[in-house]
Amino acid sequence: MHRTVTTDEDVRRAFASDASGLVLVPEGVARPTSAGEVVELVKEAAASGTPITAAGGQTSTTAASITDTGLLLSLRGLDRVIDIDPVARTARVEAGVLLGEFKRRLAADGLLFPPDPTSEEDVTIGGAIACNASGARTLRYGATRVHVTALRVALATGELVEVRRPGLEKNTAGYALAQDAVDWFVGSEGTLGIVVEAELALLPSPARVVGLAIPFRDEGAALGFVVAARLATNVLPRCIEYFDGLALDIARAARAETAWAPAAAGMVYVEEATDGDDPPLDAWLELAEGHDAIADDVLVFDGDSALRDARRMRHAVPAHMNERGAQYRQAGGRKLSTDWAVPFRKLADTIAEARRLVSDAGIPMPVIYGHAGSGHPHQNFIAEDTASRERTEAVIEATLRHVLAVGGTVSAEHGIGKVKRRWLPLQASAQQLAVMRAVKRELDPQGILAPGNVI
Numbered sequence: 001m002h003r004t005v006t007t008d009e010d011v012r013r014a015f016a017s018d019a020s021g022l023v024l025v026p027e028g029v030a031r032p033t034s035a036g037e038v039v040e041l042v043k044e045a046a047a048s049g050t051p052i053t054a055a056g057g058q059t060s061t062t063a064a065s066i067t068d069t070g071l072l073l074s075l076r077g078l079d080r081v082i083d084i085d086p087v088a089r090t091a092r093v094e095a096g097v098l099l100g101e102f103k104r105r106l107a108a109d110g111l112l113f114p115p116d117p118t119s120e121e122d123v124t125i126g127g128a129i130a131c132n133a134s135g136a137r138t139l140r141y142g143a144t145r146v147h148v149t150a151l152r153v154a155l156a157t158g159e160l161v162e163v164r165r166p167g168l169e170k171n172t173a174g175y176a177l178a179q180d181a182v183d184w185f186v187g188s189e190g191t192l193g194i195v196v197e198a199e200l201a202l203l204p205s206p207a208r209v210v211g212l213a214i215p216f217r218d219e220g221a222a223l224g225f226v227v228a229a230r231l232a233t234n235v236l237p238r239c240i241e242y243f244d245g246l247a248l249d250i251a252r253a254a255r256a257e258t259a260w261a262p263a264a265a266g267m268v269y270v271e272e273a274t275d276g277d278d279p280p281l282d283a284w285l286e287l288a289e290g291h292d293a294i295a296d297d298v299l300v301f302d303g304d305s306a307l308r309d310a311r312r313m314r315h316a317v318p319a320h321m322n323e324r325g326a327q328y329r330q331a332g333g334r335k336l337s338t339d340w341a342v343p344f345r346k347l348a349d350t351i352a353e354a355r356r357l358v359s360d361a362g363i364p365m366p367v368i369y370g371h372a373g374s375g376h377p378h379q380n381f382i383a384e385d386t387a388s389r390e391r392t393e394a395v396i397e398a399t400l401r402h403v404l405a406v407g408g409t410v411s412a413e414h415g416i417g418k419v420k421r422r423w424l425p426l427q428a429s430a431q432q433l434a435v436m437r438a439v440k441r442e443l444d445p446q447g448i449l450a451p452g453n454v455i
């Protein structure tokens, strides 16, 4: 057994849960502190055919970072920021570096690594890469994938490889899916290789950011405004987030602003980032007024401290719902969160249909909030016991079928993991699934990496 592996019961239990609400106790836990140790561990696992599941911050909502078979490989010990080059605007980091800490360090140098999952304080760079994490600002900057330029990866054989984006503007050599090996690993949820190190592309921090919280009397007006904000040419939002009435109540309570915008049944939060110019506040207010916003109650968040306040307000919603869901674990209940997305113009109709399905099933309305500008809301349901969880899952599946019928995806952000695996075949064709299996077989012929995730 490798020196970094333990089978101690307490340690195994400490790595047995993530944000999915499920518990899977691994047979052993390995806590390497270097890429060399990861390679040794994978070689040993390959020789004995032992399954090996990588884990970072274990914030997965889909049980992707837990396992009850073989080794749980925690990458948290690989936590060095190797290099930050402010001139080339690149950074080289180990997989276990925490995203939030890394971003604060960059900010001190006037640099930005844009991916901003709500969970970023607990997320590792390796986990963000493995899940292609995204967030509110993905609207403007794209998800993690586009910011990764090279990876060091331990393959399932234990071979350590460095893959780098070709950096070409044109390329017709061979199939697209084989042209850039970085893309094999980004979003592969630990199933194709173990990321030990990453080279990331950085942006300059914007000189000025202003946020606006815009209240609306009804959902239709708010979602109409979202589409208009996407299409407007005189504003350039880096995020467009929607909060329905229930989410707004939680956000208001988090700011101790329960009296704010009493007539509002929804809110849209937008952010503009500029290189120093004044953000187009008048254009935003005009757009809001044109969509029946409650213009007198618009809140402006200008400056770091105000923006932190806005962030706290928005992030209070998932945090509150996680706490509520955790109360029902003993009874087989939990928070159930969707992360489907549709083309943004179809969001209002899809939310209306999702609400109809909930109402027909007679279960409580979920809290709906999130990345409306990308057509990507979260529905947060609270299931109080096993029976209500099953009823909720049936409603979610019916919603997903509708989402797919209008050209959407069953997962825009949190990945498939183990929890959503049964929904992948609703979206991917038999040929697409076969291609995924072929890639998996090629890169992990023994099937030892993160068994049970994705396919």
Ligand SMILES: Cc1cc2nc3c(=O)[nH]c(=O)nc-3n(C[C@H](O)[C@H](O)[C@H](O)COP(=O)(O)OP(=O)(O)OC[C@H]3O[C@@H](n4cnc5c(N)ncnc54)[C@H](O)[C@@H]3O)c2cc1C
Binding pocket: 018, 019, 053, 054, 055, 056, 057, 058, 059, 060, 061, 064, 065, 075, 095, 116, 117, 118, 119, 122, 123, 124, 125, 126, 127, 128, 129, 130, 131, 132, 133, 134, 135, 136, 188, 189, 190, 191, 193, 194, 195, 196, 318, 319, 322, 413, 414, 450, 453
């Ligand atoms: C409150 C809350 C809010 C969230 N908000 C968002 C959000 O806004 N956007 C978003 O995208 N996600 C969000 N998530 C989901 C989650 O935080 C992300 O998927 C995140 O990227 C997972 O990172 P992690 O370090 O916690 O990885 P883990 O949960 O530990 O692992 C996730 C997956 O990555 C694999 N993995 C981890 N490290 C490596 C590695 N080094 N090499 C290969 N595979 C690896 C694991 O095997 C697993 O499949 C949220 C979760 C919570 C609990």
